[in-house]
Amino acid sequence: MPEISEDASLVGAAQRGDRAAFGALYQRYARMVHGVLLARVPVGDVDDLVHDVFLIALKRLSALHEARSFGPWLAAIARNLASDYYRRSVPEDQLSDDESAVDAASRQSSAPNTSAEVLEAVRGLPEAYRETMILRLVEGMTGPEIAARTGLTHGSVRVNLYRGMQQLRARLSPMSNRTAEQETP
Numbered sequence: 001m002p003e004i005s006e007d008a009s010l011v012g013a014a015q016r017g018d019r020a021a022f023g024a025l026y027q028r029y030a031r032m033v034h035g036v037l038l039a040r041v042p043v044g045d046v047d048d049l050v051h052d053v054f055l056i057a058l059k060r061l062s063a064l065h066e067a068r069s070f071g072p073w074l075a076a077i078a079r080n081l082a083s084d085y086y087r088r089s090v091p092e093d094q095l096s097d098d099e100s101a102v103d104a105a106s107r108q109s110s111a112p113n114t115s116a117e118v119l120e121a122v123r124g125l126p127e128a129y130r131e132t133m134i135l136r137l138v139e140g141m142t143g144p145e146i147a148a149r150t151g152l153t154h155g156s157v158r159v160n161l162y163r164g165m166q167q168l169r170a171r172l173s174p175m176s177n178r179t180a181e182q183e184t185p
Contacts, residue, residue, distance in 0.1 A: 072151025129164030
């Protein structure tokens with residue numbers, strides 16, 4: 001757990017006003033925060049919200065009593081900000097939703113598993129698997145890294161990745177099969 005003790009010393013320094021220490025925490029946790037948000041909000045809004053999470057964390061850093069819990073605390077801020085995002089957002093016009101569904105369906109039938117389709121498939125997974133799958137597949141974090149940064153146990157991360165991957169394969173295989181059937185004369 002040397003990473004956690006290093007985090008604790010960085011958090012302590014940041015709490016004492018060391019901006020470089022907070023910058024190091026940002027570098028260490030930005031991918032995790034990005035992944036947590038990507039699992040919950042539209043792709044176009046993720047980058048702005050990542051910065052908002054760190055601004056909130058900087059303002060509230062003095063309230064963090066257990067410096068070793070910085071990662072899980074930061075993940076909770078990101079999850080709460082994502083929830084707030086939907087409370088604040090204005091519902092979109094129903095017609096635009098219908099048009100985008102038609103566009104997505106036509107793209108889905110003509111192109112095999114684009115990265116956007118895969119991301120949407122991951123985002124459609126149950127919440128228990130969505131976050132860990134995005135942290136692994138999109139952010140490139142390892143299982144132990146996900147566990148250390150989010151506060152989940154290694155076993156939970158392993159199970160979430162395994163079950164999430166099974167469900168993702170099941171979601172994507174019909175897309176692949178449809179595309180293959182369309183190409184066959």
